[in-house]
Amino acid sequence: MNIAIIGYGRMGKTIERIAQTRGHHIVHIHNGGPMDLEALKAADVAIEFTQPEAAAENIAALLTHGIPVVSGTTGWLEHKASMDALAEQHKVGFLHASNFSLGVNLFFVMNEKLAAMMHAYPEFKPGIHEIHHTGKKDAPSGTAITAAEGVLQAYKELKGWTMNEDDQALRITADRLDPYFGTHEVHYTSDIDTITFTHEAKSRDGFALGAVMAAEWLPGKAGSFGMRDVLNL
Ligand SMILES: NC(=O)c1ccc[n+]([C@@H]2O[C@H](COP(=O)([O-])OP(=O)(O)OC[C@H]3O[C@@H](n4cnc5c(N)ncnc54)[C@H](OP(=O)(O)O)[C@@H]3O)[C@@H](O)[C@H]2O)c1
Structure with missing residues (x-):
């Protein structure tokens, strides 16, 4: 081709x-x-x-x-x-x-299923964290936004995603560090523990x-x- x-x-x-x-x-x-x-x-x-x-x-x-x-x-x-x-x-x-990447697209599908399950447990609050190399210009990453949209399909009471502190919305945080090709973590945090679901790219x-x-x-x-x-x- x-x-x-x-x-x-x-x-x-x-x-x-x-x-x-x-x-x-x-x-x-x-x-x-x-x-x-x-x-x-x-x-x-x-x-x-x-x-x-x-x-x-x-x-x-x-x-x-x-x-x-x-x-x-x-x-x-x-x-x-x-x-x-x-x-x-x-x-x-x-x-x-x-x-x-195939891995991230599988991660997206699993993320939606996990969010649908976790929504039944209000003591766990969802959040997203992403890490990329310092050359990346936008934040949060497009992948983090897609992951957030997947979580929000289950958490309809949240008012979209935000990078600020806001209990009414899904929080996305971002770090720019070298060398990171793209790490995305969806976490569910209660007062006593945290569950994390992560995809980490090893190269481009x-x-x-x-x-x-x-x-x-x-x-x-x-x-x-x-x-x-x-x-x-
Ligand atoms: N969807 C995915 O799976 C995925 C994965 C990785 C990255 N990305 C995204 O892909 C984009 C590129 O990432 P990268 O790491 O390759 O960035 P990069 O290294 O900065 O490369 C971007 C290239 O585009 C050139 N460019 C700038 N303006 C242009 C124009 N008008 N027409 C054609 N080329 C132009 C730049 O040239 P100059 O340097 O001369 O300006 C540079 O060579 C970013 O938005 C990144 O977030 C997506």
Whole structure:
């Protein structure tokens, strides 16, 4: 398959390596500046891992020109609904995931089941903690937000998530430390003990492999998708 890489940073370089080991060709790399839409015509699919302020513009340009997009950039989701609409309008595939690794997607499913069980025990209060490397620009992570949304499906009395102290909402805390590729912990704390449920990434390879698998799956499909569609979870 011919792949274009949009964003040639830590993730873009890892995706290039993993895609090549799976026999794909990297036909174009875009790392800022004006997009070369002529060169992008050679791509069956584009994989976009850039920065929160760049993602929506990149994705909109690609979808408008009929190029399927796999995007992993986090911190820009206020524009996601308009990207979903563009994918529908242009009958092209768009797949965004806050986290592409198989392990984290299993963690998301287990997190929802655990929250449904724990909600019956009000002495335990839920909370989320995430740790990433110091180069990460957004906080909390997109993965922590997805985990929070999973908890909130069971804890409907809470008013969304917050990074502040607020008993009425689900608290997310974040640390930026090196070297951390992404650690996410959902904890349930009572006055006498704490239960923790954790996913810890050991490298970026799991994210990159999931993104390449999504790129193999997406071409030929129209509309907006997530990693649960790819993994059939
Ligand atoms: N979904 C997942 O599984 C997952 C996993 C890991 C990371 N992420 C997310 O993926 C994103 C990228 O992470 P990273 O660690 O690779 O960041 P990074 O190392 O900072 O790489 C981002 C790259 O995008 C480039 N860039 C900036 N503006 C651009 C534009 N308008 N068009 C194209 N490229 C542009 C940057 O170039 P300059 O350096 O020259 O500005 C940089 O090379 C972040 O949002 C991160 O949270 C998601």
